[in-house]
Amino acid sequence: METSSIEMNELPLATKTITPPPSIEPIPMETSSIDELPSSDSNQTDSIEAVGEKRKRTDEDEKPNLEPSETKITPSPWWKTSLCSYFRREASCSHGSECKYAHGEAELRMKPDNTWDPTSERGKKAKAMKMSEQEEKEDDEVLFTEQMMESIDGDEGGGGSVSVVDLSLSKCLVHLPNKWQSDELKKFLGEQGVQYKSAKKRRGMIVGFVTFENAEQLQSGVEILDGKTVNSSNLKIADVLPRTFDKNDARKSVKSARDAVTPLADLSYADQLEQKKASIGQMLKKLARNARKACPNGGSLPQWVLTSRDRGGLACNLEGIIESPITNGYRNKCEFSVGLSLQGKPTVGFSLGSFCAGVTAVEEPVDCPNVSKIAVQYASIFQKFIEKSKLQVWNRFQHSGFWRQLTVREGRKPGVLSNDEDAISRIAEVMLIVQVCLTGSDEAEVATEFEEMAKAFAEGARASSPTLPLTVLVVQNHSGISNVAPPDAPLQVLPIPMSDNGTNQEQTTNALTEARIHDHINNLRFSISPTAFFQVNTVAAEKLYSVAGDWADLGPDTLLFDVCCGTGTIGLTLAHRVGMVVGIEMNASAVADAEQNATINGITNCKFICSKACILTITYLAENVMSSLLKQYLDVTQMEEAKPLSNANDDFDKEIPSTEEMSNSEHVADQNIPPSNTRVEELQENEQKDSSSLEPEKSTKPQFKNVVAIVDPPRSGLHPAVIKALRTHPRLKRLVYISCNPETLVANAIELCTPSFDEADRGNKNYRGRKKIGIAALARHRAKSMPTSEAFRPVKAMAVDLFPHTDHCEMVMLLER
Ligand SMILES: C[S@@+](CC[C@H](N)C(=O)[O-])C[C@H]1O[C@@H](n2cnc3c(N)ncnc32)[C@H](O)[C@@H]1O
Structure with a gap:
């Protein structure tokens, strides 16, 4: 079976070497057994940047410091608790019986914490049992709290x-x-x-x-x-x-906020990385398997599919996993729900499960290692305030109440990197966004509550030691079912009362008109507005962007498309390496931020294009803007060559997926709900206006030889029409795909990387079957209708851990043709 554990142990050797500091002993990467043997430096794993490299032989290895019993030294409790990578690969190891790692399952010992090497058969079995026990428990009880x-x-x-x-x-x-x-x-x-x-x-x-x-x-x-x-x-x-059940009743096992938000927190960080790398490996296998099925019958399989077997089933090499430079308190944005706790107390924290599954209990963010201390402090200040407030907390069952959510966003000082202990000194600015539902509320009462709330935050921040930064306080009005508000939900900036320094004079406020904070990436300053996306782990995001930039093979004659550019982070950090950047983004305030960010950093070769509509807009923009810009910035002879083999726009209208199709493809997972068909013309009209300024001005524009796209879509992935636009522009030879949801990357890569079908064999791209199918199967179905065009091939992939303690992981993949 392709997904067997044996194959997972055969992940390819890493080619990327991210050198650990000299004092650090390399860890045995390829084995997947990355639990280190303990050394005098207990922090060593924190400084190692990537796993996936080959284990390096060192002098230390030649003279193992943990001798077997022969030397009469008591063996370390870690002796033979991890499998040896050399032995696994070569069936032998030059250390022989002296090796501190286990030669095979029979030699493997249990770790001091009573767990098994997670890559061993016993480790995998224990994990599977734990998961099924957990599932059983979850199925037996429904946490009903409203x-x-x-x-x-x-x-x-x-x-x-x-x-x-x-x-x-x-x-x-x-x-x-x-x-x-x-x-x-x-x-x-x-x-x-x-x-x-x-x-x-x-x-x-x-x-x-x-x-x-x-x-x-x-x-x-x-x-x-x-x-x-x-x-x-x-x-x-x-x-x-x-709701009133006894939480301490041992018969009822209930998740804590820590379990719900950071399910991996009880694993060592090395084990978390190993687990994530293995899961990205599985995704690469899934891609190869599905691509094989998606290829036209009778045609030859692409080389990368044929050679996948040599890579243990992987679609391309998995270079390793880059770890997060900080693992605790790393989130610069925390969204706390407001609701009732298990005991019915108004609480600011995390929901213990999904509403869909009947869970609405909110618990305080206790022991959630990804949450920053500042965020926890603000959650606690807000909770104390709402306990006394006359207005009710939000009730999702009844769809009523006032206080819904608190978002704490933090901005770092430039160039400072430290562990969680220094978090407060590292954070220079804080933005608080309080989401409320104003429906049916009394204006005067609300005004008084807001004033009291601003006072509570300001006093709470001053009373903390050290004092907490508080830059902006914003209220967002939202009456939708879930707390995910549309980017244009009304915002109101509240003045923050300043200290009166003991005098009785009237209080002054920081009456800000613009709500924004600032963060720094690669020494560039980024201005961030309340609803704009910004990676939540800034220091790890720097590493992610740097991999994407290195793989994109940039140069002065490169035209770089930054698709789904947010506040412009990727394009702006790479602008000095290319001729021109074009960023495409649907959130209007993020685009305004991107433009401002170009200005404040003195960057002049970036252009940002916005539409406030949904996923269809980028479809339109990606196709029209890209071809328009190609005309402007590529020389005319090349343009002739560059004519798409098929007109990607001709069936734009027909491209709109039905709701059924969208739910099949899980493209509705976030807020990108497609507009109704009636709005398409309106959208096209608007976009035509937007892109009219992009009409060719050949004489004044530089010409670019190299066209590269870096795409960084939301969890739902790229819309099929964007995929088609990217694929049918023959000048686009290189595509770097950054994904926060490897499942959708796999689905999109199926469409980008499998050969086109002959006209006669083309299917209907819109899935009309009654049965719900998975996103990979849907992508295979869509691949059949891809216009004739050269397919990309996956070249290499890298996992980047932006989310320690959770099971999420970013993935970067280079596609070329
Ligand atoms: C994962 S974020 C990446 C943002 C940016 N690249 C960064 O790293 O900060 C995805 C971005 O895509 C934008 N987006 C989502 N759907 C879009 C669409 N259909 N068209 C354009 N942008 C879209 C979101 O607003 C968000 O800013």
Whole structure:
């Protein structure tokens, strides 16, 4: 089987060597056994930048400091607790029995913390068992923490009392269709012949709640419903955990905020890196497997697919994983939900699970190592304030309340890099964004609350030791279902009261009109507005951008497209290495930031293009702007050659995916919900206006020989039409894909890297099947309709860990043709 553990152990050797400081012993990279043997320097793993390199032989290795029993020295507790990379690869090792690493599974010992090398068979088995235990637990209980039960008798307004509901006679039904409401659930129960007292279901959740009249009804209902298939999902029956249950009850295991937000926090950082590298390796295998299936029948397979077997099934070499220079408190942006805790207390922190799965409890951000100390302090100040506030916290079931979310954004001083202990001194600016729902609120009351809130933040910041920076305080009004507000949700900057220094004079404020803070990347200063994207781990992002820049093979005659450019970070940090940068971004304030950032850094060879619409805009922009700019900046003879083999725009209108298709492709995972078809003309009109300034002015423009694109899309990946635009521009020979979601990178790479089908064999690109299919399968389907064009090939990939303690990881892939 291609995904077998043996193959995972055969990840290719890294070619990129990121040299650790001299005092640091290299770790045995290729084995995936990156748990180091302990040395006198307990911090050594923190300084090692990448794993994936070959283990290097050193003099130290020749004279192992941890001798076997022969020398009468007690062996280290770490002796033979990791597998030896040489032995694994070569079936021999020059250290023989003296080797401190285990030669095979039989020799392997358990680690002092009672765990096994995660790359060993026993390690993998233990991990799989832990995961399935976890899943079982999660399936058995649904954490139900809001007032739905109170209104279960049919009072949608929630006016009932929890005492009327007997929880021992209540059950949760899990895996119900998302769209159903109480009426559909009741109808379904009736059709199944299930008798019950009351049934409740909210749209947007997969969980419904049913209360029975007595134990017999409950038993019969469970028998009928358990495992029943509804819309191709099997129903599960779970117990209800009420909001008031005893958290310390050992029978009920409930996730903590730490488990929910930083699920890997209990692993060593070396093990986290190893796990992430292995998972990126799996993605590369998935790409090769799917590409093989996506190639036209009867044609020859591309070389990179044929040679994937030589690389253990990987689509291209995985060069290694670059670790984050800081692992604790690294997030420069933390979004804290406001809601009720398990005990029903107004809380500012993290949700313990997804609303869709019936979870709304919010717990304080205790022991979450990715959160900065400043952010935790502000969350606590805000929590104390809302405890006394007359306005209610947000209730997702009832869709009511006022206080919804607190976002803490931090800006670093230039050139300072330190560990978490210095976090406060490293942060120069802080922006607080408080999300509220103003619907139905009293203006005067709200004004008073805002004033009190600003006072509470200012006093809290001053009372902290050391004093916390507080630069901007913004309120965002949002009434949508989830806390993810659209970028144009109304913002209001609140004045922050300044200290009166003990005098009784009227307080002054920092009445800012512009809400922005600043951060620094590669010695450039970046201005960031409230809703603009900025990588949350700035120091690790520098490493990510530097890999992308190195792989892009830039030069003075390069025209660089920075697709999904945000505040312009990638293009601006690489501007000095290219002739011209064109950034494309849909968030208007991010584009304004990008332009300002070019100005404040004295960069003149960057152009940023914006549309405030959705994913369709970049489709249009990517295709039209790119061809327009190609005309401007590439010489005419080359343009002739560069004519796309097929007109990428001719079926633009038809390119709009149906909602069904979008949900199949999971392209709706973030906010990029496509506009309705009726808005397309309007969009095109606007974009035509935007791009009219890009009409050819050949005489005045420099000519570029080399066209490179760096794409950095959101989790949903690139829209199919953008993929087509990139692929059908023959001048674009090199593409660096940065991804925060390797699953969508794989899907997009299938379309970019598989050969075109003959006209006669082309499929219909829009998937109309009734069955939901995975994104890779959908990409294979779409690949069939790719206009005739030269395919890219994956050249190399690198994992970059921007998110220690979580299971997310960035991935960079170089594609060439
Ligand atoms: C992962 S961020 C990368 C931003 C930037 N490259 C950086 O590193 O700071 C993705 C960006 O793509 C933008 N975006 C999302 N969908 C887009 C679309 N359809 N067209 C243009 N930009 C889009 C988002 O607003 C966001 O700024």
